[in-house]
Amino acid sequence: MIGLGRVGLPLLLFLEKKKFDLIGLDQNKALISKLKEKKMPFIETGCQKLLKKSNAKFISNFKEFNPKKIKYIFITVGTPLRESIEVNLNNINLVINELSKILIKGHTIILRSTIGPETTDYVKKKIEKLTNFKVGKDIFLSFCPERLAENKALKELGQLPQIIGVEDNKTFLLVERVFKRFKIKVFKTSFLSAELVKLFNNNYRYIEFAIANQFSIIANNFNQNIYDIIRMCNYDYPRGKIYDPGLTGGTCLRKDFGMLNEKNPGTDLFLSAWKVNEYIPLHLTETIDKKFNINGKKIGILGYAFKKDSDDERESMVPKLIRQIEKKVPKSIFICDPNIKKKFIDGYKNYNLEDTLKNSDIVFIAINHSIFKKRQIMKYSRKNTKIIDIWNHLKTDQFIQKK
Numbered sequence: 384m385i386g387l388g389r390v391g392l393p394l395l396l397f398l399e400k401k402k403f404d405l406i407g408l409d410q411n412k413a414l415i416s417k418l419k420e421k422k423m424p425f426i427e428t429g430c431q432k433l434l435k436k437s438n439a440k441f442i443s444n445f446k447e448f449n450p451k452k453i454k455y456i457f458i459t460v461g462t463p464l465r466e467s468i469e470v471n472l473n474n475i476n477l478v479i480n481e482l483s484k485i486l487i488k489g490h491t492i493i494l495r496s497t498i499g500p501e502t503t504d505y506v507k508k509k510i511e512k513l514t515n516f517k518v519g520k521d522i523f524l525s526f527c528p529e530r531l532a533e534n535k536a537l538k539e540l541g542q543l544p545q546i547i548g549v550e551d552n553k554t555f556l557l558v559e560r561v562f563k564r565f566k567i568k569v570f571k572t573s574f575l576s577a578e579l580v581k582l583f584n585n586n587y588r589y590i591e592f593a594i595a596n597q598f599s600i601i602a603n604n605f606n607q608n609i610y611d612i613i614r615m616c617n618y619d620y621p622r623g624k625i626y627d628p629g630l631t632g633g634t635c636l637r638k639d640f641g642m643l644n645e646k647n648p649g650t651d652l653f654l655s656a657w658k659v660n661e662y663i664p665l666h667l668t669e670t671i672d673k674k675f676n677i678n679g680k681k682i683g684i685l686g687y688a689f690k691k692d693s694d695d696e697r698e699s700m701v702p703k704l705i706r707q708i709e710k711k712v713p714k715s716i717f718i719c720d721p722n723i724k725k726k727f728i729d730g731y732k733n734y735n736l737e738d739t740l741k742n743s744d745i746v747f748i749a750i751n752h753s754i755f756k757k758r759q760i761m762k763y764s765r766k767n768t769k770i771i772d773i774w775n776h777l778k779t780d781q782f783i784q785k786k
């Protein structure tokens with residue numbers, strides 16, 4: 384397993400449960416030390432227990448691989464987007480360069496990082512350029528996207544159908560052998576269709592959130608209650624479901640729009656969805672500033688991770704919300720995310736819930752963690768505190784909750 388992050392590590396532990404022998408490689412030496420000490424580096428249900436009894440070998444250098452002992456190689460490194468809407472293939476390139484030095488006949492590579500259309504074909508050509516092997520004859524390559532949601536990894540690995548993107552039947556049979564042990568449905572398709580399945584799934588979801596956010600902006604402009612409207616739209620209505628608005632981020636959703644948009648010279652739905660979702664922090668800040676004047680006020684921010692009940696800060700929209708609030712020059716900002724086990728987050732002290740609420744004039748429920756109990760929010764916040772509840776976390780159907 385090359386890349387032991389939120390995708391690679393749970394997959395490694397799941398494969399071990401399915402009686403495979405595993406070697407995990409990651410360039411992050413601190414991470415490898417942690418794994419050797421059997422400590423999970425992030426929250427992922429059920430993984431700590433599996434890691435404790437894991438016999439996997441964890442390494443940080445390709446030289447430590449004994450290629451003869453390996454049959455399958457999963458690649459699960461990060462594939463971020465550059466700011467100019469271009470997939471950054473640096474991690475994939477580094478892995479292919481290193482792998483090419485140790486590949487031997489018979490190896491099967493399963494590419495699992497999310498990638499833009501035609502990237503598997505690029506990897507195939509790159510391997511053939513760097514080695515004397517012919518892909519599909521000496522070495523086997525497939526693209527098998529990961530579609531799980533964080534914190535549901537072990538459950539969903541045993542449930543979600545697996546798309547197997549291949550260019551020949553021999554590779555399919557080799558890869559199918561691995562996923563057969565998962566006892567899930569598999570689909571055989573081409574490299575490109577497999578790439579598109581993953582991107583269509585994620586972009587569909589991204590657009591669903593964007594339309595909820597767009598509706599909330601419209602309702603707000605007309606001074607109408609978005610939660611009432613969405614409830615009426617959805618109630619006993621058989622066609623389509625509208626989500627509640629929110630801050631839509633995360634390493635997948637916030638970048639995967641670009642993997643489709645990069646291939647398109649014009650504006651498209653994906654770019655528009657991105658614009659709407661990226662506008663929400665400013666929309667929230669401006670709306671609240673007009674009503675309560677943020678300047679000189681003490682501001683509380685509940686939640687910093689990218690989504691509910693996660694400890695993953697990467698590509699969270701909360702820092703963007705804070706930057707917009709900072710532009711109004713508040714007196715101070717108090718941040719509270721109990722899921723993130725750090726004393727400071729991006730230079731801000733990570734306060735507990737009570738201190739955040741007692742200190743703040745305006746509190747944004749930026750992320751709707753279950754740990755933020757309504758009872759406590761009501762108990763600790765001051766009499767005149769304004770609570771901004773975009774997620775309708777308090778279930779009062781009020782965007783601005785007054786005590």
Ligand SMILES: NC(=O)c1ccc[n+]([C@@H]2O[C@H](COP(=O)([O-])OP(=O)(O)OC[C@H]3O[C@@H](n4cnc5c(N)ncnc54)[C@H](O)[C@@H]3O)[C@@H](O)[C@H]2O)c1
Nearest residue numbers: 386387388389390409410411460461462474477496497529
């Ligand atoms: N996080 C999710 O829920 C999720 C779900 C589906 C798909 N994906 C996709 O899976 C891929 C991995 O995502 P992630 O969240 O696990 O990322 P991550 O950043 O948590 O993990 C990637 C790991 O790869 C390591 N790495 C990077 N370059 C390397 C190299 N050259 N050699 C060795 N190790 C290297 C990093 O140190 C890191 O630990 C991405 O393409 C992502 O879009 C993620």
